[in-house]
Amino acid sequence: MAGMNTSRNKLTPVMALNLAAPHTWPAAIMPTLVAVSAAASVTAISASMSIVLLCIVILMQSAVNTFNDYYDYVKGTDSAEDNVDESDAVLVYNNIDPKSALRLAIGFLGVAFLLGIYAIVVAGFVPLVIALIGALFVVLYSAGKSPISYLPLGEVVSGVVMGGLIPLAVYKVLTGILDFRMLIVALPTIIGVALIMFTNNTCDLERDIPAGRKTLPILLGRERSRSLYHALLVLWVVLMIVNVAIWYTPGLVIVPFMLLASYPIVKALWGNPLTPERRLQAMPQALTVNVVFGTFYAAALLAASGVAVVL
Numbered sequence: 001m002a003g004m005n006t007s008r009n010k011l012t013p014v015m016a017l018n019l020a021a022p023h024t025w026p027a028a029i030m031p032t033l034v035a036v037s038a039a040a041s042v043t044a045i046s047a048s049m050s051i052v053l054l055c056i057v058i059l060m061q062s063a064v065n066t067f068n069d070y071y072d073y074v075k076g077t078d079s080a081e082d083n084v085d086e087s088d089a090v091l092v093y094n095n096i097d098p099k100s101a102l103r104l105a106i107g108f109l110g111v112a113f114l115l116g117i118y119a120i121v122v123a124g125f126v127p128l129v130i131a132l133i134g135a136l137f138v139v140l141y142s143a144g145k146s147p148i149s150y151l152p153l154g155e156v157v158s159g160v161v162m163g164g165l166i167p168l169a170v171y172k173v174l175t176g177i178l179d180f181r182m183l184i185v186a187l188p189t190i191i192g193v194a195l196i197m198f199t200n201n202t203c204d205l206e207r208d209i210p211a212g213r214k215t216l217p218i219l220l221g222r223e224r225s226r227s228l229y230h231a232l233l234v235l236w237v238v239l240m241i242v243n244v245a246i247w248y249t250p251g252l253v254i255v256p257f258m259l260l261a262s263y264p265i266v267k268a269l270w271g272n273p274l275t276p277e278r279r280l281q282a283m284p285q286a287l288t289v290n291v292v293f294g295t296f297y298a299a300a301l302l303a304a305s306g307v308a309v310v311l
Contacts, residue, residue, distance in 0.1 A: 011100040018090045019069055019101055020062035020108070026287050027196055028061035029054065030294030031163050031189040035170035037301035038185055041248065045174045049122060052115055053170050056131075059112035061162070064138050066105035068149060071142040073098050075211075109135060123173040130169040137161045152216040154201065159194030185243055188297060191236045192290045198229060199286040203279035226274060233270065240293065244300045251300030258296035265289055 036050050073091040091098055112131075119127050137157055141148045148157050167186040172178045201208065202217040202225045209218060217225040240258070244251045269285040272278050 008097040009095050011096050011104065015090050015094055015096065016104055019066045019104060021065040023284070023287060024065055024196070025058055025061055026290045026294065027158070027162050027193045028057040028166065030192065030290050030298075031166040031186060032057050032170055033294055033298045034186065034189055034301065035167035035182065036174065037298040038167070038182060039171050039174035041301055041305040042177075043175050049119070049174060052118055053173060056112045056115050056119070057162075057166050057170075059108045059115070060131075060134060060138060063105045063108035063112070064141060066101055066108060067138065067142040070098055070101040070105060071147065073101075109138065119173045123176060126178055127169045127173050130165050130172070134161050134165050134169075150211075150213045150215070152214060152219050155194040155197045155216055158197045159190040159192075163190035163193035181247075185247065185301075188236055188240045188243065189294065191232055191239070192293060195229065195232055195236070196283075196286050196290065198225070198232070199274065199282050200279075202226070202229065202274040203276055203282050206276060222274065229274070230270060233266065236293065240297050240300075244297075244304075248301050248304035250305075251303040254296055254300040254303055258293065258300070261296065262289065262292045265292060 032054050036045060036053075039045050069089075069091055090096070091101055113135075116128065116131055137148070138161075141154070141157065148154055164183050164186050167189060168178075168180070168182050171182045198216065201215040202222060205215075205217045205222055205225075208215055220228065237259075241252075241255055244255060265285060265288050269282070269289055272282045272285060274282055
């Protein structure tokens with residue numbers, strides 16, 4: 001399939017957007033939102049810089065998605081039999097040159113680093129170092145003979161890089177302070193992002209075994225994976241409440257509303273068997289829980305202080 005010498009279609013803007021996979025952007029947006037809220041609790045924040053940082057992390061998330069699609073395609077992991085949704089398998093269904101997807105992924109990273117120059121001018125080279133570490137894992141996640149996505153490290157790496165390093169870097173840029181306590185504040189977003197990957201890998205368990213992957217769900221099996229999944233859901237909620245109670249106590253007023261708003265979707269995700277047949281329900285559920293928890297968690301951080309924003 002990947003090696004056929006047939007005429008190729010051009011990569012269209014719609015295909016490029018599908019490769020960027022906007023439905024996965026909450027994995028980048030929510031950690032950024034939490035970091036912006038935490039920064040606003042200690043200083044006046046720049047609205048323009050916050051927007052630039054949001055664009056950077058979305059571009060890096062888009063690069064991750066595009067690299068992953070490219071390497072899965074050229075390795076033959078993706079096929080029409082495995083991908084029900086055409087928008088989630090652009091290279092499989094549209095007969096485009098896979099190298100155009102590779103160029104697009106590199107382009108996403110390039111634009112992200114160009115925007116990052118603004119952040120470097122404002123906050124120095126620390127955010128650049130954090131971004132370079134993130135970019136390294138972006139490439140290692142999909143590339144090479146043993147990419148991270150093929151190992152039982154995918155959940156941890158994606159959680160720490162997206163859910164942890166993003167808040168650390170964003171907080172440093174907006175406040176000028178490299179405060180590693182942000183990694184504690186970001187523990188809920190680390191779990192949230194990791195659970196997105198965990199959801200995907202558990203649903204794809206049977207498909208990943210023939211592809212030679214050794215993901216965490218493959219090592220654990222579906223039943224033990226679901227048990228760990230449920231434990232992490234509980235820990236996610238507990239850590240948000242504990243962090244707010246300790247560091248942002250006035251924000252506790254938000255917690256009951258978060259629990260009420262999240263209950264229906266968390267209940268649905270909890271009851272999802274995470275099988276291939278339920279993947280199309282499980283992934284939107286996991287992303288929606290990230291959006292709900294991330295929004296209310298950020299609101300709780302903001303409630304702990306007066307918000308000051310400058311252009």
